[in-house]
Amino acid sequence: MMDPRTQARLAIRANVFKALAHPSRLFMVEQLARKSCCVCELTEMIGADMSTVSKHLSVLKGAGIVADEKRGLQVHYRLKMPCVLRFFDCVGEVVETNAKEEWELVKR
Amino acid sequence: MMDPRTQARLAIRANVFKALAHPSRLFMVEQLARKSCCVCELTEMIGADMSTVSKHLSVLKGAGIVADEKRGLQVHYRLKMPCVLRFFDCVGEVVETNAKEEWELVKR
DNA sequence: AAAATACTTGGCTATTTGGCCAAGTAGTGC
DNA sequence: GCACTACTTGGCCAAATAGCCAAGTATTTT
Numbered sequence: 443m444m445d446p447r448t449q450a451r452l453a454i455r456a457n458v459f460k461a462l463a464h465p466s467r468l469f470m471v472e473q474l475a476r477k478s479c480c481v482c483e484l485t486e487m488i489g490a491d492m493s494t495v496s497k498h499l500s501v502l503k504g505a506g507i508v509a510d511e512k513r514g515l516q517v518h519y520r521l522k523m524p525c526v527l528r529f530f531d532c533v534g535e536v537v538e539t540n541a542k543e544e545w546e547l548v549k550r
Numbered sequence: 551m552m553d554p555r556t557q558a559r560l561a562i563r564a565n566v567f568k569a570l571a572h573p574s575r576l577f578m579v580e581q582l583a584r585k586s587c588c589v590c591e592l593t594e595m596i597g598a599d600m601s602t603v604s605k606h607l608s609v610l611k612g613a614g615i616v617a618d619e620k621r622g623l624q625v626h627y628r629l630k631m632p633c634v635l636r637f638f639d640c641v642g643e644v645v646e647t648n649a650k651e652e653w654e655l656v657k658r
Numbered sequence: 659a660a661a662a663t664a665c666t667t668g669g670c671t672a673t674t675t676g677g678c679c680a681a682g683t684a685g686t687g688c
Numbered sequence: 689g690c691a692c693t694a695c696t697t698g699g700c701c702a703a704a705t706a707g708c709c710a711a712g713t714a715t716t717t718t
Binding site: 444448 | 551552556557560561562563565566567568570571572574576595596597613614631633634636637638639640641642644645647648
């Protein structure tokens with residue numbers, strides 16, 4: 443019946459996945475993997491309101507995936523847990539396999 | 551400004567993460583990694599309504615993470631993309647690091 | 659063919675999430 | 689101190705998610 447400890451462990455882990463479960467946040471992680479950026483740079487690239495971007499970043503920060511540091515007027519974010527990049531290969535594989543299978547179904 | 555192709559690519563990938571972003575679904579993936587199960591077994595373990603479990607499974611199936619097969623009255627699900635298990639090590643690492651840091655803050 | 663089992667799907671409600679705008683905070687430069 | 693820039697936070701609304709119950713489907717059993 444799934445004891446409370448297991449339940450709690452899974453809930454905490456689910457939060458990490460939840461943090462990555464948004465296109466803009468994936469984009470941010472990819473960018474930050476290349477180089478640290480201030481909020482303004484990411485805002486520019488994504489093209490949403492800065493407040494929106496800031497909130498996304500705080501979700502990633504809350505999950506422990508990125509870290510921030512104030513430099514003068516700007517706040518710079520960096521990828522704190524580069525191991526999340528390892529996810530992306532597998533996700534790419536999943537997506538590719540799905541697409542191939544769907545194609546096979548529709549093809550004829 | 552994030553072109554539509556990038557946008558679409560990220561949205562598809564985000565769906566895979568979204569599928570994993572729930573405690574019960576993580577539990578299912580872990581179980582299915584050990585052995586294939588029917589819906590009834592997972593329902594028993596999780597302790598929710600069978601309809602709820604069935605819906606969770608269809609989310610995982612929609613993301614291409616699991617596959618199903620009917621055997622008599624039962625439907626058996628299996629882990630189709632075992633590479634998602636590789637995520638779990640990193641997620642564990644993230645969670646552990648977060649916990650350690652939070653502890654350092656509260657300690658004194 | 660009727661009953662039982664193992665699911666899935668539809669309907670409903672409560673909660674969460676995502677977005678923008680407006681207002682607040684924190685440094686910088688005059 | 690006052691204005692300016694770079695953020696963050698609160699408020700609000702629209703949309704998505706998660707849960708249960710009830711109803712529907714498919715297969716087996718009697």
